[in-house]
Amino acid sequence: MSNSALKFVEVAHQLDCGDSVFPAVICNEQQLSTLEQCEQWIRENKQQLEDKLKESGAILFRGFPLNSAETFDQFSNAFDYPNFTYKESLSNAVRINFTKRVFTANEAPKDVEIYLHHEMAQTPISPSKIFFFCKSSADEGGATPLCRSDKLFEALQERSPALAADFENKGLKYTTQMPLLDDHDSGQGRSWKSTLSVETKMQAESKLLELGYSWEWKDDDSLRATTPCLPAVVKLSNQKKVFYNQLIAAYMGWKGVKEDPSSAITFGDGSHIPASGLEMVASLAAQFTFDLPWQDGDLALVDNYMTMHGRKPFAGERKRQVLVALAMD
Ligand SMILES: [Fe+2]
Secondary structure (H helix, E strand, C coil), rough: CCCCCCCEECCCCEEECCCEEEEEEEEECCCCCHHHHHHHHHHHCHHHHHHHHHCCCCCECCCCCCCCCCHHHHHHHHCCCCCCCCCCCCCCCCCCCCCEEEEECCCCCCCCEEEEEECCCCCCCCCCEEEEEEEEEECCCEEEEEEEEEHHHHHHHCCCHHHHHHHHHHCEEEEEEEECEEEEEECCCCHHHHHCCCCCCHHHHHHHHHHHHHHEEECCEEEEECCCCCCCCCEECCEECCCCCCHHHHHHHCCCCCHHHHCEEECCCCCCCCHHHHHHHHHHHHEEEEEEECEEEEEEEECCCCCEEEEEEEEECCCCCCEEEEEEC
């Protein structure tokens, strides 16, 4: 296997991004039937897989013998990327851990759409790669939209060079509200204790100080925290610029942000981001987005710098279970 080129297949609605097809799709044509065979196949072909990931931004693996959190853990572990744990992250989504590496993608109710974002780009610490695994797909809906951020930023530079330059030069600050207790009805309901891995307000403050945040305690013991200036645009090692942030998710999906964007997102110098610019970015993104229609057993490896993801609402009796493992390399 190691000497032959990997064969990528076509699926409906893939995007032609000029330099690559998005996402890349690979089927288990070798009929690898055990996890040991899969692990060996990954190790033998790792360089080719990594090259493809860099070029395309995401790879879908279909037809591999995966059916549980444990098999997903083992398959993703074969790539040998250092683990990025949910516990250590500053993610504000409520999640449930299955194994040390594997947790639920987001516990938000099924009618809630999670809009496009780079995982944890609204915090100073974010993973470089994301593995998604579909343990069970929804009866209806529930696709994971994937969007090429390099293409989005190119399009933004063409459409509005001044706004693109502002994002690139000024960066961003995010303000989030963290409740005292986990709120399972919200897409961002993780408590401050869990988010910051602390028990007391004093410990929370010292963690926030260390991370460069400013903050304010509310009467209901929730915490309103503002990040230090974070980049809105990142230059990758191949010189491509990516729109690396959570602006679309924040503007479209965070509570009250559409009405008043400055309540949650500003440029890094504290100045307002025009709502018209945010609308433009959100609508431009649709052109570079592929809705991944999950089949049971599918696994997707996503480059978190190049590709944004989200979650479409879903319906029906069947429990949609998409699990996640994060890596930092
Ligand atoms: Fe996410």
